[in-house]
Every structure is written in C-alpha cells, then in structure tokens.
Amino acid sequence: MKWRLEIVHTTKYTYEEDVYSSYNEVRMTPKNTSNQLLLSSSIAVSPRASLYNYSDYFGTAVTYFDLHRRHNNLDITSSSHVELDDPRGRGIRLTPAAMNDTDFCDAFSEYLAPTPYTQIPSGLAEETFASVRGLDLVEDRVAQVMDFVTGNLHYRSGITKVSSSAAEALGVGFGVCQDFAHVAIALLRSIGVPARYVSGYLYPNKDPLVGESSIGESHAWVEAFVGEWIGMDPSNSVDRTNHLYVTVAKGRDYHDVTPFRGIYFGGQSSPPIVTVTMTRRA
Amino acid sequence: MTSPFDLYTGSTGAFDEFIVNSNAQDENWLGLAKSIENLGLSELKRRAIEVEQTQSARGITFTVGGLERTFPLDPLPRIISYDEWNKVELGLVQRIAALEAFLDDIYGSQEIVRDKVIPKRVVANATQFSRSAAFPLMEYQMRITVAGLDLIRDEKGELVVLEDNLRTPSGVSYVIENRRAMARILPELFENYEIEPVTDYPSRLLASLISQAPPQVSDPLVVVLTPGVYNSAYFEHAFLARQMGVPLVEPRDLFAKGNEIFVRTTKSSKRVDVIYRRIDDEYIDPVFFRPDSYLGVPGLVNAVRAGGVTIANAVGNGVADDKLTYAYVDEIIDYYLHQKPILKNIETYRLEDPDVRAFVIKNVDNLVVKPVDASGGKGIIIGSQATERELEEVKVAISSNPRGFIAQRIVNFSTIPTVVGNNIEPRHADLRPFIVSSPDGRYVVPGGLSRVALEAGSMIVNSSQGGGSKDTWIIKGRSRPRVTTSFAQSETASQSQITEVKESAQ
Numbered sequence: 001m002k003w004r005l006e007i008v009h010t011t012k013y014t015y016e017e018d019v020y021s022s023y024n025e026v027r028m029t030p031k032n033t034s035n036q037l038l039l040s041s042s043i044a045v046s047p048r049a050s051l052y053n054y055s056d057y058f059g060t061a062v063t064y065f066d067l068h069r070r071h072n073n074l075d076i077t078s079s080s081h082v083e084l085d086d087p088r089g090r091g092i093r094l095t096p097a098a099m100n101d102t103d104f105c106d107a108f109s110e111y112l113a114p115t116p117y118t119q120i121p122s123g124l125a126e127e128t129f130a131s132v133r134g135l136d137l138v139e140d141r142v143a144q145v146m147d148f149v150t151g152n153l154h155y156r157s158g159i160t161k162v163s164s165s166a167a168e169a170l171g172v173g174f175g176v177c178q179d180f181a182h183v184a185i186a187l188l189r190s191i192g193v194p195a196r197y198v199s200g201y202l203y204p205n206k207d208p209l210v211g212e213s214s215i216g217e218s219h220a221w222v223e224a225f226v227g228e229w230i231g232m233d234p235s236n237s238v239d240r241t242n243h244l245y246v247t248v249a250k251g252r253d254y255h256d257v258t259p260f261r262g263i264y265f266g267g268q269s270s271p272p273i274v275t276v277t278m279t280r281r282a
Numbered sequence: 283m284t285s286p287f288d289l290y291t292g293s294t295g296a297f298d299e300f301i302v303n304s305n306a307q308d309e310n311w312l313g314l315a316k317s318i319e320n321l322g323l324s325e326l327k328r329r330a331i332e333v334e335q336t337q338s339a340r341g342i343t344f345t346v347g348g349l350e351r352t353f354p355l356d357p358l359p360r361i362i363s364y365d366e367w368n369k370v371e372l373g374l375v376q377r378i379a380a381l382e383a384f385l386d387d388i389y390g391s392q393e394i395v396r397d398k399v400i401p402k403r404v405v406a407n408a409t410q411f412s413r414s415a416a417f418p419l420m421e422y423q424m425r426i427t428v429a430g431l432d433l434i435r436d437e438k439g440e441l442v443v444l445e446d447n448l449r450t451p452s453g454v455s456y457v458i459e460n461r462r463a464m465a466r467i468l469p470e471l472f473e474n475y476e477i478e479p480v481t482d483y484p485s486r487l488l489a490s491l492i493s494q495a496p497p498q499v500s501d502p503l504v505v506v507l508t509p510g511v512y513n514s515a516y517f518e519h520a521f522l523a524r525q526m527g528v529p530l531v532e533p534r535d536l537f538a539k540g541n542e543i544f545v546r547t548t549k550s551s552k553r554v555d556v557i558y559r560r561i562d563d564e565y566i567d568p569v570f571f572r573p574d575s576y577l578g579v580p581g582l583v584n585a586v587r588a589g590g591v592t593i594a595n596a597v598g599n600g601v602a603d604d605k606l607t608y609a610y611v612d613e614i615i616d617y618y619l620h621q622k623p624i625l626k627n628i629e630t631y632r633l634e635d636p637d638v639r640a641f642v643i644k645n646v647d648n649l650v651v652k653p654v655d656a657s658g659g660k661g662i663i664i665g666s667q668a669t670e671r672e673l674e675e676v677k678v679a680i681s682s683n684p685r686g687f688i689a690q691r692i693v694n695f696s697t698i699p700t701v702v703g704n705n706i707e708p709r710h711a712d713l714r715p716f717i718v719s720s721p722d723g724r725y726v727v728p729g730g731l732s733r734v735a736l737e738a739g740s741m742i743v744n745s746s747q748g749g750g751s752k753d754t755w756i757i758k759g760r761s762r763p764r765v766t767t768s769f770a771q772s773e774t775a776s777q778s779q780i781t782e783v784k785e786s787a788q
Contacts, residue, residue, distance in 0.1 A: 023538065023569050023580040050540055054587060057413035064584055068539055109403030122682075256413070263568050263580040 001243050002085045004039070004282035007201055007216070010275045011260060013074040017267025022067045024262035027249050028078035029061040030200065035087045036247055041080035047071045058256055060249040072267070076260065081281065084243040092227035096138055099192050108225060110252060111194035117253035118166050118186040125190035132191050138226045145187045149234045153183055162254070177220040178254055180235035184222045185253065194225040199257040201246040201276055202233075208280040216278035218259065221245065246278075285319035286706050290699055293708040297439045297696040299360065310361045310475065310757050317471055318358070318706075327701060329467045330357035337463060354750040355460050356700045357467050360711065360732045364478075367756045370433070370441055370715070371726045373624030376615060378429050378717050378724060381448060381602045383618035385425045389416045389598060399617045400610045403634075407685055408607065409655045410600025412563060414570040417587050419596065422721055423494050426602075427558075427594035428487065429717045430454070430730075433625075435696035442626045442693075444712065446608060447657060448599040450560045453731040454483055454716045455518035458525075460731075460753040478728030478756040483716070484525035487558070490720035491526075494592045495555040502555035504528045505545060507536070509561050509577050519560050533561070538581025541588040557582075557593045563600065566593075605654040605688045606632065631689040633680055642689045643677050649689045651676050659744035666692055695741065698752065700734055709734045711752060712743050729754030 009028055029041045041061075043051060049065035056062050067074075098104060105112060114120075128148065132141040152170060159174040166186040169179035181197050188195035202219040205212075221233040221241060231241030249257035260272075292298030303311040318326060334355065362370075387394050388405050395402045405411055419425060430451025432444040461480050465472050488504065495502030508519035510532050523530035535546055536554065544551040559566065565577040569584070585591045601607060607614075609630040615623045631649070633639045642649060646665050653661040663676045680687050697708035715730035732752040733743035743749040 021537075025569060025584075052541060052584065052588065054417070054584075057416040066539060066581055106401045106403050109401075110406040113403070113407045261569070261573075263573060 002083065003243060003280060004081060004083050005203065005246065006279045006281050007078075007080050007082070007246060008275075008277045008279075009078040009201070009218070011076045012273045013269050015072045015074075015267040015269050018070040018072050019074075019264045019266030020068075020070050021266070022074070022262055022264035024065055024067075024074075024076075024260065024264075025258075026063045026065075026076060026078070027056075027060050027199070027257060027259050028076070029063070029248065030080050030082050031060070031247050031249065033247050035085045035243070037083040039081040039083060041078070044075075044077045044079075046073075046075040058249065058251045060251075060257065070266075082246055083282075084246065086242045087231065087240070089228055089230060093138055094227040096136070096141065096192070099138065105192070108194035111196050111225065112189050112192070113252075114186065114189060115253045115255070116165060117182050117255060118189065120167050120170065120183070120186040120190065124170070125187075128187050129191050138193065141191055142188065142193060142224050142226060142230075142232070143239065145184065145191065145193075146232060146234055146237075146239060148187060149180060149184045150237050153180055153234075155180075155235055177233075177235040181220045181222050182253060184232075184234040188222070188224050196223050196229075196250050197253050197257060198223055198231065198247055198250050199254075199259060200248040201278065202236075203244040203246070203278050206244070210280050210282060213277055213279040216276040218274065218276060219245075220254070223250065285315060286323045287315045287318065287699065290706050290708070293697045295437065295694045296708070296710065297435055297437055298698070298708055299435070299696050300699045302439060303361070308361075308363075310363070310755075313474065314359070314361060314471065317468065321468075321470070323701070323704065323706070326357050326467070330355070330701070333463045333466050337459065353456055354736070355456075355463055356709075356734055356750055356752045357464070358699050358701060358706070359464060359468070359471075359753045359755045360698050360713075360729075361755050361757060362729065364756055364758045366441070367478075367728065369624065374429075374431060374715055374717050374726050375724045376619065376621060376624050377431070377443070377446070377611065378426055378719060380611070380615040380618050381429075381446065382424065382426050382719065384607075384614050385596070385599060385602050386419070387618075388601065390418055394614070394617055397617070399613050400607075403685070404604075404606055404610065405601060408601045408604045410563070410598070410604055412598030412601070414583055415563075415596065415598030420496075420589050420592075422497055423592050423596070424490070424594065424719050424721065425596040425599055426717075426719055427490055427494070427596075428454075429719070430714050431717070433713045433715065434628075434693055435713075436628075436693050437695075439696070440626065441713065442628055443608075443611075444628060444693075445605070445657075446603040446611070447714075448603040449595060449657070450562065451714070451716070452515040452518050452560070453714055453733075454727065455521040456751055457716070457727060457729070457731050457754070458483060459521075460751060464753040475755065476758045478758055480727050480729060482725075483718070483727050484522060486718050486725045487522070488526040488528070490718050490725075491556045491558055491592075491594060493720045493722060494594065496589060496592070499555050503545070503552060504556045504558065505531045505536075505554050507531055507533065507557050507559040507561060507579075509533070509565065513560070515560065522558070528558075533577050533579050536579045536582075538579060538585050541581075541585045541590040543579065543582060543585050543591040554591060557591060559593050559595075563597050566597065600655065603657075605630075605652050606685065609688060628690050628693055633684040633687055633689065639680060639684055643680060646673055646677060646680075646689070648692065650692050651680065651687055651689050653687055654685070659742060664692060664741065692741075698732070698734065700736075700750075700752075702736075702738075707738065709736065709738070710741050710743065711735070713754065728756040 043063045051065050132144050135141050156174040166182040169175035185195040205214045223229045223231050251257045292301035426448050430447045433441045434444050491504045506523040543554045564571045565575045567583040568575045568578045569580050612623050649665045651663045698711045699706045700709040711732045711734040716727045718725045732754045733749045735743045736750050
C-alpha cells in the first residue's frame with residue numbers, strides 16, 4: 001500500500017542549572033530506500049544555532065550544531081514527509097551453503113562480526129547454530145531465530161538501559177525494542193546470516209484516514225540478508241516490516257544510529273520528553 | 283694499549299654490526315674502534331655520565347611504569363653506510379606513499395577491497411578502522427604527516443620492517459638530543475666524520491604543518507596538542523613545540539565553535555589552523571569516541587571534516603598500522619604504486635586461515651604472537667621466552683579471536699657493541715626512522731632512533747619497557763679517520779660541520 005506520512009519528532013531537554021556549551025549530533029532525517037521516498041525534511045533547534053550537515057559512513061544524514069550561550073532547555077524538532085510502500089522483494093534466497101562461502105562472508109563481514117552491543121555467550125551461539133542446522137532454507141533458519149528471541153525476551157521498559165548489551169538483556173529476560181534488535185542481530189550473525197540494526201518510526205494505526213494524526217514512536221528493528229535484505233520487527237513479532245515502518249538509519253548496532261548524542265557542560269539534565277506525531281497526508 | 287674491542291666477539295646467531303663491518307675493513311667502524319681505544323673506555327664513560335647528568339637536569343625524561351627516568355644513551359654510536367641508507371630511505375618513502383594511498387582509499391571508495399586485493403574483513407573488522415573518519419581529506423592535507431617505522435636487521439644483515447607506526451609515533455626528540463649529547467661525548471669523531479645532520483627535523487615538521495593549513499589563511503597558527511604532563515612522551519611534546527616555536531596546548535586550552543577551533547588566551551581566543559596532536563584517536567573528541575574522556579576537544583572531528591582545521595596525523599590511521607594490514611603491505615605497494623617493495627616485511631602468519639592457525643598453535647613456542655592493534659610492545663608473546671602458562675593463554679586467545687593476533691617467526695635481529703659495566707658487549711637493537719610527509723614531498727631523518735635492549739640476549743627494546751638508545755650515524759662518503767688531528771688543522775668543510783653541531787647543542 002502506497003501512502004504519505006508527515007512525521008514531527010520533538011525532543012525536549014530541561015536542565016536543572018544552566019548549560020553553557022554543548023556539542024550535538026542528530027540522526028533524525030528519514031532515508032531514501034527502495035520502498036521509501038523522502039519528500040522533504042527539516043531540523044530546527046532552540047536555542048537557535050547554526051546547523052551543519054553531512055552524510056556518515058552508513059549513508060545516514062547527520063545534522064550537528066554547537067551552542068555557546070547559557071541555556072536551560074534544548075528543543076530539537078525534526079519534521080519530514082515521506083512516501084512509503086510495502087517492500088517489494090525480488091524473492092532472492094541463498095542456500096545456507098552459499099552463505100558459508102568465503103567470498104560471501106568477506107563481502108558481508110561488517111554485518112557478521114559481533115560488536116560490543118551484540119555480544120552473546122559462545123555457548124548460546126553454538127546452541128543456536130545446532131538448532132538451525134537441520135533446516136535447509138535460510139528463511140526457516142531466520143524464523144527459528146525470531147522464535148527464540150520472542151520466546152526468551154519479554155517486552156518491558158525500565159529494566160535494561162540504553163547501554164545494555166544483547167547478553168545483558170537475555171540475562172534478565174526483559175527489554176525494549178533496542179534489546180530485541182540486538183539479541184536478534186547477535187543470533188542471526190551467529191548462524192552466519194548478515195544482520196543490521198534499523199532505527200526509525202512505527203506508525204501505530206493500521207488504517208488511518210487522510211489528515212488523521214497519531215502518536216507514533218521511535219522504534220528499532222532488524223534487517224537480515226538472505227539473498228536480499230528483509231526487514232523484521234522482533235519486539236512486535238512482525239516477520240516482515242511494511243509501509244508502517246519509516247527508516248531513518250541503518251548500522252551494525254545502536255551505536256551507529258544513535259538519534260541524538262552530544263556532550264554538554266553545565267547542569268544536569270532531566271530525562272528528555274520525546275513526542276512523535278505521525279499524520280497521514282495522502 | 284689493548285682496545286676494549288679486542289675481547290668483543292659479537293653474538294651467536296645474530297648479525298653483529300661491528301664484527302661484520304670491521305672484518306670487511308669498514309673504515310668508519312674501524313675508526314670508531316680506534317677512537318675508543320685512544321680515549322679509553324673509562325674516559326668515554328666519564329663523559330657519558332657527565333652529559334647524562336646535564337640531560338637529566340634539563341628534564342629529558344621518559345616515564346616507565348609511572349616512574350620518570352632518562353632514556354639512557356649508550357655512548358657508542360651505530361654507524362650505517364650512506365649507500366645502504368639511500369636504499370632504506372627510498373623504501374621508507376615508497377612504503378609511506380602506498381600506506382597514505384591505502385588510507386585515502388579505504389576511507390573513501392574502498393577500491394582495494396572491491397578489487398579483492400585485501401579482504402573486506404581485514405579493513406572493516408580492524409579495531410582501529412574509524413567510521414567517524416570516513417571522509418575525504420582536503421587536497422592540501424595528509425593522513426600520515428609523521429610516521430615512525432620500526433626496522434630490524436635480520437640474520438643476513440638486511441634491514442626489514444617490523445612495524446609501521448602511523449598514529450602518534452614518538453622518539454624523534456631523542457634522536458636530536460642524542461646527537462647533541464654525542465657531539466659532546468665524542469667531539470673527536472665529529473671532526474673526522476661527515477655525519478648527516480638530524481637537527482633539521484623540527485623545521486621540516488613545521489614546514490609540513492604550515493603547508494597543510496587551510497589555503498585562505500595567510501599566517502597560520504600551528505599548535506602541538508599534548509594530553510598533559512603525565513603522558514610518557516610529554517618531554518617530546520614540549521621539546522617539539524619549543525623547537526618549532528609554536529604553542530604547546532592541552533585539550534582544555536582548545537574549543538570548537540562553528541566548525542573552527544580556537545585556543546584560549548589570557549585576553550581572548552585565537553583561531554587554530556593546524557594541530558599537531560599527540561593524543562590517541564579514542565581520546566580526541568568525546569562526541570565520537572569516549573564520552574567519558576576529559577582529554578578530548580568536543581567538535582574537533584566535525585571541524586576537521588568541514589575543513590576548518592587540519593590535524594596531523596589524521597584520525598583513523600591505526601587501520602593502516604594494524605599488524606594484519608602489515609601482512610598485506612607488499613600487495614598495497616603493488617596495487618597503488620605498481621612497484622616492487624624495496625623494504626621487506628618479516629614473514630607473517632595470518633591466523634584466520636584454520637590450517638595456518640593450527641600450525642601456529644602447534645609451533646607457538648618458536649614464534650612471536652602479537653595483538654594486531656597494540657603499540658609499544660604491549661601484549662607481545664615471544665614463544666621461546668614465554669612461560670608454559672603464557673603459551674597456553676595465547677593459544678586460547680588465538681583460537682577465540684583469530685582476527686586479533688598475528689604470528690611471526692622469531693628474528694634473531696642484529697647486535698651492536700654497547701657499553702655494559704666496564705666492558706663492551708653485544709646488545710640487540712632496532713631502528714626507528716622518522717618520515718615527515720607534506721603535499722610537496724617527503725623527508726626522512728637520516729638514521730633515526732636506535733633502541734637497544736639493555737639486558738643480555740633480550741629482544742625487548744621499547745622505551746616504554748625500559749630499553750636504552752644509541753645515536754645513529756649515516757656517514758656520507760669516505761671517512762677521514764684522523765683521530766689525532768686538531769681542530770685548527772682540519773679542513774674547512776669539517777669546521778663548518780663542527781660549528782653547526784656546537785650551535786645546535788646550546
């Protein structure tokens with residue numbers, strides 16, 4: 001289904017005492033992909049700052065700015081229009097043997113190697129591999145991994161932290177979308193399936209009217225390479241992402257796609273207030 | 283009179299630079315031995331101690347295990363012939379040119395990976411491959427402004443490359459200080475030998491840094507950025523800043539604003555155009571690397587990206603001195619320069635191949651195992667000198683992380699006569715030459731830092747692990763060993779040589 005969405009993503013920081021300087025990077029501009037067209041986008045910052053842009057190693061649009069006047073709040077607003085469609089894959093599937101090939105492993109080495117966020121105990125990696133060994137189709141192997149993730153990790157916020165690794169989330173058995181994505185990526189890589197982390201937005205409503213606004217959310221999911229990249233959302237048990245998913249950034253793990261990061265000097269910040277408003281425009 | 287060299291026999295297995303050259307009637311080495319004989323070892327030592335005391339008083343130190351000490355200078359210089367050095371110099375320039383092209387490529391379109399000359403994983407999975415640095419430089423900027431390679435002379439007498447240091451190599455201040463010290467310890471020899479000067483280094487470095495300033499700047503401000511007085515090489519940072527006549531700054535003296543870098547001064551702030559930085563990548567900008575680092579300058583990487591400032595060396599060079607990348611340098615030279623390598627590598631085992639890995643694990647007691655991303659000799663296991671437990675640990679480490687290590691054969695590298703107690707004994711020594719690159723060309727310091735392992739038989743020469751050093755002499759043309767000639771009788775050319783050395787020794 002083809003449609004258009006307007007997304008307004010605001011992040012508000014309030015500081016207990018004045019901040020006198022800060023350096024910030026924002027990754028909040030949706031990408032162009034095979035099923036997503038970026039029609040327009042803008043980022044606004046208050047207090048006012050000069051904004052600079054670059055495209056990073058992963059092709060993500062980055063906006064950065066620094067502030068040198070005293071301030072006690074910081075608002076970042078990212079507004080965009082995107083046209084979305086359901087991904088139309090070409091149905092290319094490799095055999096597990098083909099994915100074991102040296103050239104294949106080398107070409108995808110970036111998405112096969114563990115990162116600090118996607119470490120899991122080696123025993124678990126071996127177990128997972130043993131559990132999929134009998135399956136001839138790579139899709140069945142991926143499905144098996146997704147079943148393991150949803151069976152061993154339960155959605156609950158406030159247990160893990162933004163810095164938690166896949167191993168830590170599995171250890172406590174609870175996590176948020178970021179943890180589901182890291183665990184799924186770790187297990188997929190452990191069975192030789194290249195996997196990457198996707199950050200973006202999920203539209204919460206299946207059949208909105210044109211002009212109707214909904215409160216959406218920042219979200220994270222996963223792409224696996226099975227002959228082509230396919231998207232899946234382990235925290236919602238969705239085995240194929242669709243036109244409800246707006247892609248902002250892709251990378252090896254959360255570190256590569258962090259929506260907002262920076263360094264500031266001055267007072268402590270309270271947790272940011274984040275609002276994502278998504279409106280159907282066509 | 284008996285010469286202290288009479289009892290000197292060199293060492294077994296290794297190429298001894300004095301024995302081989304004196305047997306070949308090399309006039310320079312024989313002249314050196316003759317001078318020491320005339321002088322007497324005790325007088326040589328007396329002079330060396332006197333010079334060392336003044337060095338110590340001037341604060342020429344190196345921190346070892348938290349303790350400050352001088353980097354002991356052995357008063358016997360190492361001599362390398364001009365002809366051999368010419369070849370080495372060409373080899374160094376070739377190697378750095380290729381590695382510069384390699385860095386430009388892998389932080390750009392990665393053609394060398396697409397052409398399958400070097401596997402993607404070797405680059406992408408290197409811990410020092412810096413995705414934050416994956417942007418093209420401006421045409422006036424270099425990635426490897428300063429390189430310090432480690433060479434050793436193998437059993438056959440050939441200088442080969444042990445390591446490439448392309449991040450923040452240190453030691454050049456000792457090259458310059460050692461030369462000044464030697465001019466006071468053995469002035470007789472400076473009268474008779476035409477030794478290639480090393481004191482040009484700071485002016486060459488400054489010229490390179492200035493040439494890399496943003497082109498619209500007419501009078502560029504260059505600074506040396508040090509982590510601070512607790513850094514083991516702080517002496518060198520201060521030394522180079524003083525020699526170049528530029529400010530020495532710490533991260534807290536700098537700040538970024540709108541893609542430019544400024545240095546705080548007592549009254550206001552001044553724009554900085556070029557930063558010669560001696561801080562590791564991971565501490566340079568907390569926005570990108572370690573947010574917990576107080577050392578960095580937030581905003582620096584983006585200022586570099588935007589062309590507002592130049593930093594030397596560039597961020598991300600560590601991927602090119604990764605020890606697995608080292609194993610591909612011959613291919614890298616061929617790929618970018620279409621040349622045959624002039625300097626050889628040591629045979630290196632790539633442990634990702636299961637058969638190679640099995641071989642290395644089986645023969646680990648006869649090999650050296652090195653972590654791919656460490657410098658300063660950290661984490662190196664020399665199989666023949668390791669304990670059983672160390673060997674077991676290294677086998678486990680290799681098996682669980684094959685990309686993290688390489689193995690090499692143990693090279694019984696060359697020995698050089700060194701003063702030990704009241705004798706002259708053979709000690710293993712390596713050589714670290716320094717190469718300064720600028721958009722206009724490259725300059726190689728004649729010689730470099732010879733580091734000696736002070737314990738008999740030891741092959742650990744790193745200054746950070748308590749080695750000593752030697753002055754390295756590249757002697758131009760034929761020597762004129764007239765050790766008894768007085769200053770007044772020597773030729774004009776020699777006089778100007780002495781004058782130059784004495785001036786710089788002040």
